[in-house]
Amino acid sequence: MKTALRALFAVCALSAVTAHAFPEMIRHGYVNCTSCHFSPTGGGILTAYGRVQAEEVLSTWSKEGEGGVLHGLVGDTGPVSFGGQFRVLQMWKRDASFTTGRFIWMQNDLEAAVTAGPVTVVATAGIQDRADPFVSRRHYALWRTTETSPWTVRAGRFLYAYGINTPDHILATKRGIGLGEDTETYNVEFSYLAEHFDIFATAVLGFFNSGYDRGFALRGGWNLNDRSKIGVSFFAGDNGVRTRKLYGAYAMIGFTEHLFLLAQADLQNVVAGTGLGLGPAAYARVDYEFLKGLHGYASGEYSYLGGLTGYAAGLGVQWFPRPHFELRLHYDRRDDRNTGNVPAHYGWLMAHYYI
Amino acid sequence: MKNTLAAAALLMGSSLFANVTPAQALPTGRSMDFAKTQANVEFLAVGKPSMLKIRGTAKPEGETKPLQGNLTVKDGVVTGKAILALNTLDTGIALRNRHMKEKYLETEKFPNAEFTFTELKLPDTLKKGEGEANAVPFKGVLKIHGVEKPVAGTVDVKLSKDKADMGFKFQTRIPDFAINTPSFLGVTVAEDVEVTVKLEGPLT
Numbered sequence: 386m387k388t389a390l391r392a393l394f395a396v397c398a399l400s401a402v403t404a405h406a407f408p409e410m411i412r413h414g415y416v417n418c419t420s421c422h423f424s425p426t427g428g429g430i431l432t433a434y435g436r437v438q439a440e441e442v443l444s445t446w447s448k449e450g451e452g453g454v455l456h457g458l459v460g461d462t463g464p465v466s467f468g469g470q471f472r473v474l475q476m477w478k479r480d481a482s483f484t485t486g487r488f489i490w491m492q493n494d495l496e497a498a499v500t501a502g503p504v505t506v507v508a509t510a511g512i513q514d515r516a517d518p519f520v521s522r523r524h525y526a527l528w529r530t531t532e533t534s535p536w537t538v539r540a541g542r543f544l545y546a547y548g549i550n551t552p553d554h555i556l557a558t559k560r561g562i563g564l565g566e567d568t569e570t571y572n573v574e575f576s577y578l579a580e581h582f583d584i585f586a587t588a589v590l591g592f593f594n595s596g597y598d599r600g601f602a603l604r605g606g607w608n609l610n611d612r613s614k615i616g617v618s619f620f621a622g623d624n625g626v627r628t629r630k631l632y633g634a635y636a637m638i639g640f641t642e643h644l645f646l647l648a649q650a651d652l653q654n655v656v657a658g659t660g661l662g663l664g665p666a667a668y669a670r671v672d673y674e675f676l677k678g679l680h681g682y683a684s685g686e687y688s689y690l691g692g693l694t695g696y697a698a699g700l701g702v703q704w705f706p707r708p709h710f711e712l713r714l715h716y717d718r719r720d721d722r723n724t725g726n727v728p729a730h731y732g733w734l735m736a737h738y739y740i
Numbered sequence: 741m742k743n744t745l746a747a748a749a750l751l752m753g754s755s756l757f758a759n760v761t762p763a764q765a766l767p768t769g770r771s772m773d774f775a776k777t778q779a780n781v782e783f784l785a786v787g788k789p790s791m792l793k794i795r796g797t798a799k800p801e802g803e804t805k806p807l808q809g810n811l812t813v814k815d816g817v818v819t820g821k822a823i824l825a826l827n828t829l830d831t832g833i834a835l836r837n838r839h840m841k842e843k844y845l846e847t848e849k850f851p852n853a854e855f856t857f858t859e860l861k862l863p864d865t866l867k868k869g870e871g872e873a874n875a876v877p878f879k880g881v882l883k884i885h886g887v888e889k890p891v892a893g894t895v896d897v898k899l900s901k902d903k904a905d906m907g908f909k910f911q912t913r914i915p916d917f918a919i920n921t922p923s924f925l926g927v928t929v930a931e932d933v934e935v936t937v938k939l940e941g942p943l944t
Contacts, residue, residue: 413832414832415793416791416793417792432925434926437925442833533928534789578789583791608793611795
């Protein structure tokens with residue numbers, strides 16, 4: 386069993402992260418994602434506005450135009466936008482029996498968006514270290530009646546809206562509840578962004594293979610003020626292996642422009658299939674930006690899913706030195722499915738570049 | 741950023757509060773000199789479609805305080821005029837500040853926002869010069885970008901023997917002041933801007 390769990394750990398670690406979103410931008414008044422991302426739920430290809438924010442808000446150093454495609458070498462491309470995400474990770478784990486480390490190419494994705502009137506089509510194309518090396522994790526069409534319309538309809542393959550869209554895919558509130566890497570499904574999503582609240586309703590249609598969720602999801606958020614939001618999420622569906630319901634609550638609180646909290650708590654109720662029963666998953670991260678672009682944080686997780694208890698308590702440093710670049714060093718004391726359900730010291734150094 | 745600009749415009753509106761009234765007309769009243777108060781002038785604008793919140797705050801530049809002017813309280817009536825230096829507005833993002841000031845507020849040409857009280861009558865409970873009242877309506881004229889417009893809002897007032905604490909709040913609209921709707925790379929600022937001004941200082 387232990388061997389099987391370790392194998393599972395290795396496979397999971399090899400999997401690519403999905404989109405890269407920055408919910409922590411809420412501390413600057415970005416209560417929704419669509420200023421900077423084409424996707425209503427954030428992550429993935431940046432809008433022109435988002436590229437400027439990478440210069441102005443996110444990075445320690447920058448010069449005007451550096452946030453543009455290929456550091457500004459590519460000028461205005463009209464209705465076509467380009468992007469791409471590349472990430473590598475050096476992982477390290479030590480438990481009572483083994484010390485392991487490995488270098489992982491996590492993500493090699495190119496992405497483009499084409500806008501024609503009220504419709505925008507977004508697609509990624511990437512390669513991965515698997516039997517089927519080619520992958521398109523996201524491809525969808527967006528429809529918004531006017532540029533400032535609060536309504537958006539989206540159809541295609543993407544990760545349905547549930548909780549906080551953080552790129553940390555190994556979390557109990559992500560992988561733990563079936564929303565980790567490579568869980569994008571075909572969906573039809575309706576979203577409404579108002580001044581004080583937002584609502585996402587998604588019909589989750591699954592994917593070609595078995596094992597992907599089908600059902601429906603709801604997420605609603607309420608802006609407490611101009612830099613804090615709380616919300617609730619719900620999902621009901623099955624993936625061919627188990628039928629379940631998820632109930633969640635989340636908070637993104639910007640105490641100041643430099644100090645913020647991300648927190649999410651979910652309750653999974655598996656009513657048929659494997660992992661029967663009721664179990665919680667929770668995650669919290671407190672982050673402080675010491676100087677522009679340089680963050681230190683503490684995080685914690687707890688879960689009791691499928692009869693297994695998991696926890697993690699960690700510290701990390703995240704740095705955005707210039708537009709296009711991100712470095713992150715993280716350490717956890719962890720005992721969950723990511724460590725094969727054995728107590729372990731778990732750490733990684735991640736480098737991320739977007740074009 | 742444009743949003744920010746819009747927000748800045750709003751702030752200007754907020755600068756309105758204050759002061760005013762020719763001192764010689766109210767010789768027996770009590771006055772508040774804004775330069776001697778703890779003043780906080782802010783505007784809040786919204787950028788669509790993402791509902792981005794743009795908060796601008798007037799910040800001192802060296803020894804210079806953003807808000808100048810004064811108000812006088814006499815027989816329960818508040819008069820006065822406030823002047824806000826628009827270049828002191830800060831939205832937290834340098835490029836947004838620049839767009840706001842250069843492209844929309846045109847602060848080189850119109851460096852100040854001015855507010856003159858036209859109607860603020862304190863309730864009877866405050867006529868003795870001490871006490872507290874919330875959401876007291878007021879009216880005034882706001883001048884931004886060379887355009888004057890009447891505005892109305894509410895103020896929370898707390899008076900003591902030698903001190904006043906006032907919190908003004910009103911809404912204004914960017915197009916009313918001949919300012920183009922701020923827009924930047926797909927983010928467009930909503931027309932309505934909320935302005936708040938908090939004053940705390942000696943009333944002598």
